[in-house]
Amino acid sequence: LLSIPVPRAEIPQCAGCNQHILDKFILKVLDRHWHSSCLKCADCQMQLAERCFSRAGSVYCKDDFFK
Ligand SMILES: [Zn+2]
Ligand SMILES: [Zn+2]
Structure with missing residues (x-):
């Protein structure tokens, strides 16, 4: 999981909304x-x-990932 500075030239689109x-x-x-x-x-x-955990293209919290 990375937090990266946003480049001015390119405004990314959120995959959620x-x-x-x-x-x-x-x-x-x-x-x-x-x-x-x-x-x-x-x-x-x-x-x-x-913190997140991914599986098959979805993300989960620790509890749900390991349950
Ligand atoms: Zn969003
Ligand atoms: Zn969860």
């Missing part, structure tokens, strides 16, 4: 970009700002 991401930092997961508030566990909808 399909809006452009104008935040100072964006999340890059599964080769897609996300608002920090849009990256949520596919199971319990918990926000995954700090």
Whole structure:
């Protein structure tokens, strides 16, 4: 899970809400970009700002990934 500075020339689109991401930092997961508030566990909808786990194109919190 990476937080990367947004390049000025290119405004990425959020894979969660399909809006452009104008935040100072964006999340890059599964080769897609996300608002920090849009990256949520596919199971319990918990926000995954700090740590996430991916499987088959979906992201999960630690608890749901390992359960
Ligand atoms: Zn979003
Ligand atoms: Zn979860």
